[in-house]
Amino acid sequence: MSRLRAAREHAATTKSTLTRDFKHLLSPTKLHGYASSVLVREPRPGVRQQDRIKHWNIVPGDKVRIINGPYADKNTVREVASVNKLTNKVYIKGLPGKGRRATGAHLKPEHYSNLQLLVGKYEVPSTSGAPAIENVWATRLSSSKPFFIRKHGVWVWNRYAAATSVALPSSDTAVDVPARKNRIRIPWPSTKKEAKTPKPGSYDTLPEDALAITWSPIHPSTPPFFNPQPRQTPGVNDLEEAEADPYLDANAPIEHFLAAELSNPHSRTKKQKRWQERLAAQAALKEEFVKREMQRARRTGPGTELGGRRITPRESRRIGTWKWQNALVKMKAEERQRKWVARGGEEARKRRQERSARKLRRQAERLQTLVLAKEKNQVVPKSA
Structure with a gap:
């Protein structure tokens, strides 16, 4: 694989379990901004636009097994490290890597179709007659209708095991999805990351020492x-x-x-506190302007200064925000003026004005009292 192709695949690989958009379905000429300007071409020959997967039901953090290929092992549970939505490739942990580092996109990729997702551990009948707890795999996946959460900017849907390696009773309890035979909901992997607590060094203070009371x-x-x-x-x-x-x-x-x-009044903590108080005051002032405009919009009607047009809440919010911005500009100008006066700027300006006035007055006095000395080159004009 060339370096350019490896760079394109690495840039298109993601470790996120969330789906924020479907830009990976765009044509190669419209992929600007998806990963890099270099990714405007196909990441690998043979992966056409119509062959890409839209709704990915296998995401990083899932437990899968490999059923086809040189690394096929139906008895080993492996974990997904990352996925490449442009090549339909899934990077599996535990397989030999391609480079010196065996993490992330340097892992051995497997095609999406060569994997089966783990549904969970269930009691299944065995040949001896006693039930045994075994791993149940999804041989066919299905999903519900996706919907967009505007607050978080992500697409979400539910994934189900439409067919499993061992027949199981239906456990679908969703209200908006009709009950189907052997349709089992598979939860998404948890995205919480464990906080890594670094070991204290020689220059670090232990928690018990920081909380100890050493002064009364x-x-x-x-x-x-x-x-x-x-x-x-x-x-x-x-x-x-x-x-x-x-x-x-x-x-x-x-x-x-x-x-x-x-x-010290100029310490970082106090400066940060004053900055937070200033932001809180600006936010409160903005809410006051918007609230005032919202009340004014409810009172508008025929015969007003708007020519009978009623202001919508969205317009009133924009007007309130605009007035708030103008008020901030005016407040900043007044604050600069106040600081300038506190620094003695007004007294300095008065001193400059008085100095200029004295200079002009002295120049006028010198011109009025000017007397030319009698010299050889001076000639008094004769009267006519």
């Missing part, structure tokens, strides 16, 4: 902040008195009542 607040009425004894050695400087007085300790901790005043 000091009240001002307790030493070393309060000295009930008057000064016994007048004339001695403070350093000598601190060394002689047991109630005064230079290494004493700072009282907790000054923590807010002495803390």
